[in-house]
Amino acid sequence: MAEWSKTWTFLDGAWHEGNVPIMGPRTHAFWLGSSVFDGARFFDGVAPDLDLHCRRVNRSAEALGLMATRRPEEIAEIARDGFTRFDGRTALYVRPTYWAEEGGFMSVPPLAESTRFAMVLYEAPLPEPTGFSATTTRFRRPLPETAPLDAKAGCLYPNNGRALMEAKSKGYDNALVCDMLGNVAEFATANVFIVKDGAVLTPAANGTFLAGITRSRVADLLRKDGFAVHETIVKVSDVLEADEIFASGNYSKVMPVTRFEDRDLQPGPVARRARELYFDFAHS
Numbered sequence: 001m002a003e004w005s006k007t008w009t010f011l012d013g014a015w016h017e018g019n020v021p022i023m024g025p026r027t028h029a030f031w032l033g034s035s036v037f038d039g040a041r042f043f044d045g046v047a048p049d050l051d052l053h054c055r056r057v058n059r060s061a062e063a064l065g066l067m068a069t070r071r072p073e074e075i076a077e078i079a080r081d082g083f084t085r086f087d088g089r090t091a092l093y094v095r096p097t098y099w100a101e102e103g104g105f106m107s108v109p110p111l112a113e114s115t116r117f118a119m120v121l122y123e124a125p126l127p128e129p130t131g132f133s134a135t136t137t138r139f140r141r142p143l144p145e146t147a148p149l150d151a152k153a154g155c156l157y158p159n160n161g162r163a164l165m166e167a168k169s170k171g172y173d174n175a176l177v178c179d180m181l182g183n184v185a186e187f188a189t190a191n192v193f194i195v196k197d198g199a200v201l202t203p204a205a206n207g208t209f210l211a212g213i214t215r216s217r218v219a220d221l222l223r224k225d226g227f228a229v230h231e232t233i234v235k236v237s238d239v240l241e242a243d244e245i246f247a248s249g250n251y252s253k254v255m256p257v258t259r260f261e262d263r264d265l266q267p268g269p270v271a272r273r274a275r276e277l278y279f280d281f282a283h284s
Contacts, residue, residue, distance in 0.1 A: 008085045008122075022099075028111070029099035034100040035154040037097040037152060041093065041251075046283055054073070057152070069115055069116075079094050082094075086123065092122065094121055095121075096119045098115055098117055099116055101116055126252065129252075130258075132247075133171075133173045134176050134260050136176050136178075139166065141178070141180070150207070180208070183233050185208050190247035196238070199228045200230070203232075204231045214254075215249075225273065240263065253275065
């Protein structure tokens with residue numbers, strides 16, 4: 001049995017302490033994967049870009065054929081109310097979720113009017129920026145024609161899980177995942193940046209991966225700080241030859257890569273500056 005950290009769940013208009021059961025065996029999302037979510041953070045009294053995460057979960061719901069039953073402003077207000085149920089010292093993960101209870105034609109597509117909403121908040125300390133190792137993987141990101149890539153959908157994550165399990169079996173922490181054309185898309189758990197000759201590169205948002213809110217924020221902050229940041233095609237060979245590699249994502253924010261394949265790297269000055277800029281922004 002998992003030992004859950006302190007958790008509060010908003011369901012059916014009320015807060016409940018703990019990991020509340022929300023699905024039955026006939027629930028469409030349990031059976032056929034019709035769920036979407038988003039992830040935000042609360043730490044040091046701030047919740048950076050909470051509004052953007054609340055808007056995105058609604059866009060994800062609509063992209064999957066669900067009904068966005070709450071306005072983004074309502075979702076943010078529910079989250080802020082939930083923050084008061086914690087001591088304010090430990091960072092929180094903030095996860096609004098929509099899912100379908102029932103299916104439509106022959107039960108396959110979700111029935112939009114059966115959509116339900118929940119918000120879960122739980123203690124999850126921000127990881128220290130000590131870095132992680134990464135390797136390539138044989139698993140690829142799908143195409144927009146083959147998966148609902150315009151949604152942050154739960155059904156997309158088992159493929160990332162396969163990539164992570166493969167990386168772990170090779171002795172690495174994370175996996176660098178390519179799209180079907182062999183271009184670098186993302187890490188299995190975050191977006192990727194590389195630095196070469198002072199320029200910052202990140203894969204162009206081509207619809208095969210989630211171009212994250214933190215990714216966009218970090219790129220914008222670096223540009224404003226005077227860095228040349230390019231969204232472009234990135235090959236594995238570019239990553240192998242990079243001066244620095246780092247990741248951006250909601251869970252860890254900015255994290256350096258300290259080993260890629262057989263190359264050991266030190267956390268670099270651009271990654272350190274990106275992290276500094278991000279937390280300065282968050283606290284502003």
